Amino acid sequence: MxxxxxxxxxxxxxxxxxxxxxxxxxxxxxxxxxxxxxxxxxxxxxxxxxxxxxxxxxxxxxxxxxxxxxxxxxxxxxxxxxxxxxxxxxRQEPERLRLGGTHGPLLGALLERLTDMAPGAAVTTSASWSERELAAQLTDGRLDFALSGTCGSATPPGPEQLVWREIAVDPVLVMLADDHPLAGADEIDLAALADQEWACVPGDGCFADCFTAACARAGFSPRRMYETDTASCVHLVRVGRTVGLCRASFPATPGISLRPVTGTPLVWRHLLGWHATAQRPDLAEQVLDQARSAHAGLIGPEQRVP
Missing domain, CATH: 1.10.10.10 (Winged helix-like DNA-binding domain superfamily/Winged helix DNA-binding domain)
Known part of the structure; x- marks a missing residue:
């Protein structure tokens, strides 16, 4: 035997x-x-x-x-x-891809590329303003990949079993109505906006604290910050009620001017996350490459942070 x-x-x-x-x-x-x-x-x-x-x-x-x-x-x-x-x-095409993301155009741009990359796969999306919620969905197996981000060099959310890879780093820009006195400036010193009220989309990371700290370094405290959805944020800026904050990948919008802030005091790291044991390394690299290409297609080279 x-x-x-x-x-x-x-x-x-x-x-x-x-x-x-x-x-x-x-x-x-x-x-x-x-x-x-x-x-x-x-x-x-x-x-x-x-x-x-x-x-x-x-x-x-x-x-x-x-x-x-x-x-x-x-x-x-x-x-x-x-x-x-x-x-x-x-060597096989994935049968499904469950993609999550926070607000912003990157989710749609990546979706377009993934459906081209794997035309036979059933690609679904889920959006959340909460980076922690997206991390929880990855951890629980409810998502395959998630587009998230952090302010500056902050630690990504979720347990150590999650893999987070950097897609790109965007400068945070100021959104102004086209008729705002500073809308034509090449760049804006944060201190020049000390008397303004602000609007931005919500999140559960450290961005609000980082913005407050940047204002303090510029010598003022922000009068008021409205956290609201993207459409309402755009409306408040367009009618002159507030100035806004957005990433460089924010799409061109009629009536709105986007301007860099002197010294780039705030940046946003776009991240792609997945569970280390749940995804094939080759597939994760393909999705990451597509995410980077999608981001590059949204902004010009001059808007990227080296």
Missing amino acids: ELELRHLKTIRTIADAGSLTRAATTLGLAQPALSAQLRRIERALGGALFERGRYGVRATALGELVLERTRVVLPAVAELQREASRFARA
Whole structure:
């Protein structure tokens, strides 16, 4: 009889169970059948693997040698199977892609590219203003990939099992009505807006604190900040009720001028996230490449932060 992988698994099960009776139950065999199989294995290996006693079985010296080899061989074979499975899946088009993202045009631009990349896949989207909610959906397996971001160099949300890769870094711009006195400036000093009220979309990261700190460095405290949806933010800016804050990837909007802030005191890091054990590395790299291309298509080189 030639030794097979299933024989090594049987030996490992007997050793872990500590008795033939318990091992037979685990393996779904009758005890006499397991005893007969063990005898055949022992003949193939040249000696007894276990000493049978009143309270169970104990490995012999030969048994310990074989068990030591199983601790190497069985995990190696299992990893080979996993790698082969990942390789096989890598050559297939994904059946579905569940994509999440915060507000902004990048989600739509990436969706367009993913449907071109994998035309047979069912691509679905989910939007949330909360970076933490998107991280939770990745952690729970409700999303495959998420577009999120952080202010400056802040730590991305979620547990360490999540992988976050940088797509690009945008300067945060000021949104002004076209008839605002500063709308024609090449760039705007933050202190020149000290008497203004502000509007931006919500988030649960540190952006609000970073903005307040930037204003403090410029010598003032913001009078009021309205957190609202994108359409309302645009309306408040267009009618002159507020000035706004947006990323450089914000689309051109009639009646609105976007201007950089002197010294670029605020930046936004666009990130793509996924669960480390749930995604094929090759697919994750493809989606990341598409996200970077999508972002590059939204803004000009002069608007990017090196």
